[in-house]
Amino acid sequence: MSARVGVITFPGTLDDRDTQRAVRLAGAEAVPLWHKDKDLKQVDAVVLPGGFSYGDYLRAGAISRFSPIMETVIEQAKAGLPVLGICNGFQVLTETHLLPGAMLQNNHLQFICREQKLRVENADTAWTVDYEQGQEIHVPLKNMDGRYVADERTLAELEAEGRVAFRYLDVNPNGSLNDIAGITNAAGNVVGLMPHPEHAVEPLIGAGGTDGLGFFTSILKKLVNA
Amino acid sequence: MARVVVDVMLKPEILDPQGQAVQRALPRLGFEGISDVRQGKRFELEVEGPVDDAALARIREMAETFLANTVIEDFVVRVDEPAGATS
Numbered sequence: 001m002s003a004r005v006g007v008i009t010f011p012g013t014l015d016d017r018d019t020q021r022a023v024r025l026a027g028a029e030a031v032p033l034w035h036k037d038k039d040l041k042q043v044d045a046v047v048l049p050g051g052f053s054y055g056d057y058l059r060a061g062a063i064s065r066f067s068p069i070m071e072t073v074i075e076q077a078k079a080g081l082p083v084l085g086i087c088n089g090f091q092v093l094t095e096t097h098l099l100p101g102a103m104l105q106n107n108h109l110q111f112i113c114r115e116q117k118l119r120v121e122n123a124d125t126a127w128t129v130d131y132e133q134g135q136e137i138h139v140p141l142k143n144m145d146g147r148y149v150a151d152e153r154t155l156a157e158l159e160a161e162g163r164v165a166f167r168y169l170d171v172n173p174n175g176s177l178n179d180i181a182g183i184t185n186a187a188g189n190v191v192g193l194m195p196h197p198e199h200a201v202e203p204l205i206g207a208g209g210t211d212g213l214g215f216f217t218s219i220l221k222k223l224v225n226a
Numbered sequence: 227m228a229r230v231v232v233d234v235m236l237k238p239e240i241l242d243p244q245g246q247a248v249q250r251a252l253p254r255l256g257f258e259g260i261s262d263v264r265q266g267k268r269f270e271l272e273v274e275g276p277v278d279d280a281a282l283a284r285i286r287e288m289a290e291t292f293l294a295n296t297v298i299e300d301f302v303v304r305v306d307e308p309a310g311a312t313s
Contacts (some may be wrong), residue, residue: 008284059295095295102297107243149240149298175241200306 003223006033010064014051024199026216035067043169044223045082046073048089060145061091082219083190087143089178090192097185098190101150107175108134115140116195117169120182122162125188130218137211139195146174146194166193227275229306230285234294235266249265277305
């Protein structure tokens with residue numbers, strides 16, 4: 001039986017369809033989830049896709065964080081459900097405090113859209129086991145509020161525990177502290193990043209080709225072997 | 227109807243590029259002598275019923291959990307006295 005990966009749609013989500021497609025290309029079943037439902041339809045993992053949920057009003061991710069479905073996601077993530085937050089999804093995860101720190105406006109105050117080189121710094125999470133430790137990948141990055149910040153103690157903790165999952169290479173595109181592109185929780189089931197692996201899953205598109213597919217094959221491998 | 231104001235500011239150690247952009251624009255506009263600008267948010271809440279300790283406690287809870295993200299922001303809650311009001 002194929003693994004079922006839920007993809008949540010909030011009002012203002014943009015990348016839910018691309019994410020569903022990436023899930024299918026990896027060989028899993030994509031299950032659309034709606035922000036107003038509390039039911040996760042018994043999925044084995046959840047992806048919070050990118051976009052501008054609630055128009056980024058108040059703070060990016062701040063209003064989505066209180067949607068009915070997030071209550072269930074928070075509860076189950078704490079019990080081990082694999083959750084991936086991409087871009088706006090990462091912002092939602094920091095707002096829930098499932099991941100530490102916060103996201104702020106890019107330091108140069110401009111929207112950014114580019115091919116971004118990343119290093120996979122932790123290939124042990126539920127979403128990265130199909131990568132090599134230290135592997136360099138190209139993934140599209142597009143955001144306004146991509147600047148990762150956390151207090152010094154949190155940063156030191158993340159670095160010491162290997163919880164910086166992805167780091168920007170060559171260019172720090174938004175002023176993120178320690179060039180952090182993505183992080184994981186201590187258990188490795190909750191991962192968030194600003195760049196968009198779901199846009200790099202087919203050879204036809206972009207410099208990275210299929211560099212992003214590993215996120216989705218990782219979770220499949222994890223679930224099938226579980 | 228009483229008004230309660232919640233001011234939310236980025237913590238001092240957090241870089242505020244918007245504030246910096248405003249500060250840099252000032253001399254060009256002829257406004258000299260401003261060495262730093264920090265930009266924040268102000269929420270004006272019209273409160274039904276009395277603004278007593280219980281109401282203020284609820285508003286502080288609201289600010290703490292929703293209006294501000296205390297990882298990056300500080301907030302101040304105060305009751306806005308209407309101009310000319312006698313206490």
